[in-house]
Amino acid sequence: MEILRDLMFGRYQVKLEAQWIVGFVDGEGCFHVSVNPHAEMTVGFQVLPEFTVVQHKRDVQILHALKAHFGCGVVRVNHQDRMAYRVRGQEHLRERIIPFFMNHPLKTKKNVEFLKFRDVLFLMEKGAHLTADGLAEIRKITASMNRGTISQDKVRLIGKPIER
């Protein structure tokens, strides 16, 4: 009866297998680092890494299932009828997202982006984004990421990246 009620009220939680998540993120996921001018930062820039999966709102339950699986992040409107699952917290990225994709590697070239994304987060853990030299190192990595692969959804979500 409980399950029936959950189904009726759309509360039924889809259970996701690790390999399904890898396949879906190989198709729909995005690992992105934006470096934006920011007056309050000593080095003048803020580094913002984020992991995103965008879907039409008809499949918002899948985004909630990803959120439940990783135990972090938010599900928000992205653009018009598109929704996004998004993780921005550095600790969540380092402790939940990165270990998952290290244990279950992506099979497309998106894995190259993921490994660069991980490099940036490791540098940030050491405070590299707070020094001019460290920031230069991070910008060198981000300049080589997502070249020509960034989706329109992503551009709308994060604004025009300044790195390209």
Place this chain on the structure above:
Amino acid sequence: MEILRDLMFGRYQVKLEAQWIVGFVDGEGCFHVSVNPHAEMTVGFQVLPEFTVVQHKRDVQILHALKAHFGCGVVRVNHQDRMAYRVRGQEHLRERIIPFFMNHPLKTKKNVEFLKFRDVLFLMEKGAHLTADGLAEIRKITASMNRGTISQDKVRLIGKPIER
């Protein structure tokens, strides 16, 4: 040494887990049926079901891995720098693609499209596409498929569908 040589010559075959395929197809796959005017058919129309996965050419090895997994279909240029894995053979669709996605159900709303796609193939197996009544039944199903979900890649690949 054999593996090294295969890696060097790009012959290394990516092995795909069933759930990875489900996740990837949930994101990138398309089940489509086009109904096109055709002078040589008694009923005046040809029914063409096809399963497609489109990717940037940088990930063509994934499309070849899908082809190897299903043991049918072709990998072809789709549009500009995009490639497509495509299965059009009715027997291959009925005996390889449909049983796979019946055993490993899609988790997004794409499963609704898949089940309609399957209905059309079962009708075609009974020869429904060769009679006026059967064709009407098929067109009723296809008219409710892929509404607003068809990608630009897909439109380029198959031409403008006459059903919408």
